[in-house]
Amino acid sequence: MSNSAATAVLTTAHLPDAIRAVRTLLGIADTSQAEVDFEALIRSPDVLTRVRHALPDLTWWAAADREHGSSEAGDDPADCLPIQVFDWSRPLDRAEPFIAALGPDPAAVRWDLDAWPAVPEAGLETISQKYAYLTLTVNSRDLYQDERTQDHTVHVHVRNQSADQIARVQWLADQVGGKFTGRVEWAPL
Template sequence: MWSISYWNWAKPSEVEVDLDIRVTSADALGRLTAMLPQADWWAHRPDQEPYAPVPSSDNGDDPYESLPIHLRHWCVEPESVEAALEAAGGEMVAARWDFSSWPPVPELGLGNTCRCAFITVSFNARSIDPDVPSADHTLYIHTEQFHPERATWLASQVGLKILGEPQMSAL
């Protein structure tokens, strides 16, 4: 199982995690709804017209009759991510860790900032939204728009390197 390690600047009490899970099986749905009973969900219908009604938790629809679905739960404890991944099995999961701020990087002339201080790990998925399946995981480092060098510095702190070009995110 994969686990997150916090850098010495990230206080677990100042971190929250949002989960977005594409659920395709009834078994995974049962495990996930038992663990995250307050999660919202909506049917995954990429081929449907944008304004067509989609079955969802808001409508009181049955998620088992609506598979595949996206299941979303905001503000889970960081310690619960591994249990959610275990419950999800091989389903595609995006977990976003929201930090209170990024640390200062004096060697780059960057102070600490609370803007865009989060990372997303897409498990079994190649995209930031869990839509494109993959046999591995992808880590996204979100930083303020005008300082993408912070992402390179952050990745180097845990022995990683940036593989792609900076991208603008809708988040």
């Protein structure tokens, strides 16, 4: 198992701005076989209804623990609120409906990319699939939704904090009008 360095490149109170940044970064990345993963804490019946519309076969368990309800057991999530969502390997087109469904609930949406491409004019080589990720945290600034806020943060993942990797982060941040803040979280892959 290895880790990536998830670096915050844009934090905004306006979710449409964060989504625009994600779209820009997805336009740069190789996404030919990309997937998207979801993590969230869903607390309200209204949000649950909207999320289940976006992801009808949602993978979840009760926030208390799996013994108090789960999708695996066939339980009704509405009877188990709040629930934790850990849903993986979805098509890219599921991301924006999921994000729109969240309301005030915290979440992390991670795009598993095929690569960050080479940028010869910036001296950047290709970053392989193993370290090519993009995460949007909604109503939270951190990957694990521990720092809940009313804003949203775009994180790009790279291999480590070496000079060439930081150059990649700075270049990607420039593409979305953000900046490398120095805030890095280690993300297990």
